Every structure is written in structure tokens, then in C-alpha cells.
Amino acid sequence: MKTYLECIPCIISQGIKTAKRLNISEEIQEEMVKKTLDYLKDKNYGKTPPEIAKPVYKIINKYVGTNDPFKELKDFYNDEMMKIENDLKIIIEKNNDLKTAIKLAITGNIIDFGAKHSFDKKVVLDKIDEIEHNKLMIDNSDELYNKLKESKTLLYLGDNCGEIVFDKVFIEYLQNNFPHLNITFGVRGKPIINDVTEVDAKKVGLDKIVNIISNGDSAPGTVIEDTSDEFKKKFYESDLIIAKGQGNYEKNSRRLHRKIRIKNKKEKD
Numbered sequence: 001m002k003t004y005l006e007c008i009p010c011i012i013s014q015g016i017k018t019a020k021r022l023n024i025s026e027e028i029q030e031e032m033v034k035k036t037l038d039y040l041k042d043k044n045y046g047k048t049p050p051e052i053a054k055p056v057y058k059i060i061n062k063y064v065g066t067n068d069p070f071k072e073l074k075d076f077y078n079d080e081m082m083k084i085e086n087d088l089k090i091i092i093e094k095n096n097d098l099k100t101a102i103k104l105a106i107t108g109n110i111i112d113f114g115a116k117h118s119f120d121k122k123v124v125l126d127k128i129d130e131i132e133h134n135k136l137m138i139d140n141s142d143e144l145y146n147k148l149k150e151s152k153t154l155l156y157l158g159d160n161c162g163e164i165v166f167d168k169v170f171i172e173y174l175q176n177n178f179p180h181l182n183i184t185f186g187v188r189g190k191p192i193i194n195d196v197t198e199v200d201a202k203k204v205g206l207d208k209i210v211n212i213i214s215n216g217d218s219a220p221g222t223v224i225e226d227t228s229d230e231f232k233k234k235f236y237e238s239d240l241i242i243a244k245g246q247g248n249y250e251k252n253s254r255r256l257h258r259k260i261r262i263k264n265k266k267e268k269d
Helices: 007-021 026-040 049-064 071-083 085-095 098-110 121-129 141-150 163-177 198-203 229-237 246-250
Strands: 153-157 182-187 211-214 240-244 257-259
Touching: 007 026, 007 049, 026 049, 049 246, 071 085, 071 163, 071 198, 085 098, 085 121, 085 163, 098 121, 098 141, 098 163, 098 240, 153 163, 153 229, 163 182, 182 198, 182 229, 198 211, 211 229, 240 246
Parallel strands: 153 182, 153 240, 182 211, 240 257
Antiparallel strands: none
């Protein structure tokens, strides 16, 4: 997927919102935006959004004075979603079917501070209440079920903090219903927006149920050529890959079974 012109205002806006949240002065914000525009004007927009955005977030981090400007928000939503982990398990146990488990995992994808939409905890709780009544826009659950039965190894690419609690519950469902599967959970190599790192995955206890592998990169997605040799090997040797979020999908669409919430028109197109 290429970077559309509509993606550019989102990228710039993300930096401004981050700087304002951290009480960075208007003068520094202006310098940051100018530096970002200077970088963006010469880029090849045929590249994917994660490839274009990765250097932008390095610029943002420099001007806001931290390599992890979303740390407090990540910790907050991990903590808050862990409080309802048992409620999520009850939903799956009550229905005990793959489609409900998929819808639950997708619901967690709303916790995304890189997308251009408003967000708060109540939105998540409201969406959880709607799970049993909502339908999948594209329903490939039967295809996924067959692949899960046939596969021996699964690489599950995580996306956002908070969301990973939903992933944990979904993975436990997979382990209970497809016990032959050897599951590995993939995370970002360095902090980027509110994307999950190894530290975050361990915080919610994912390391207690699956192996965790870092991709070794700081892009807001999976840019496979920039990942570590260990991750590349796992990526290409896995029988099945489940990818959460648009960033994991944009560069690797042919190999992935993706699970996302549509957050902008270009994703629909």
C-alpha cells in the first residue's frame, strides 16, 4: 500500500498533538513542523506509510525530548484493559466460537493513538458491549479456521498497547481450541507511538503464555526488510501469520491474515 496524500496531514498532526500533550512550547512545535515538512517534501510516496512515518517520529522524539512520548498512555491503557481481562474471557467462554473471539480481538484495535480519530476508555467499553451483535465487515472466519487446523506454527503480529490484552485473551482461545499450534507473538523493536514492545507484552503477561519475538525495528508497522534476521526467519518460516492493525498489513498484505478496524476512507478503498 502506498502513502496517500491524505496520510500526510495525519502524520504532521500526530507530532503536534504529541507536543501539545507534553506541554512543548509553540516555538519548538513550529521548528518541529518545519523540520517534518522539510523531510516529507522530498519523499517517495510510493513507499508505505510505516516507511514514510518512521523518520518523522524520530524528528518528533527529538523535539519533545523523549524516545517514548506515549509511555504514560501505554501504561494507562495496559493497566485499564487488564482490569477487564476476566470480563473479556467470560465473553469468549459464553459463546465459545472463533467468530466471537475474532470480533473481540478486532475490538481492541480501536486503541490506536496514531489514527486520526477521537478516543477514550468509554469508547472501548461501548464497543465490547456491542461484540455479540456486530457483524464482521469481511468475514473470512471459516477460512481462518481451516488454516488454524492445518498450521503448526503461528506468528501473531501485535499492534497497540491496551489492545494486547484482547490479543492475550484471543491467543488463549486459540491455544485451547488448536493445541497443536506453536504461537509466537511479534512486537516492535523500539518504542513507537503506542505500539507494543517486549516490555509492554511482558507487562500484561503475554510472555507467560507464548514466546515473544522483537522485530528489531522502530517503524509503526512491519517493514520486513528493516527487521532483524531472527524475525525475518520467523516471518518467512511460519505456516500462518495473523496481523493486527493496518501498519502490520500495509507492507506484507500477501502473507497475512489481517484483523483491523477501519479508521479512514483509504483503508476502505
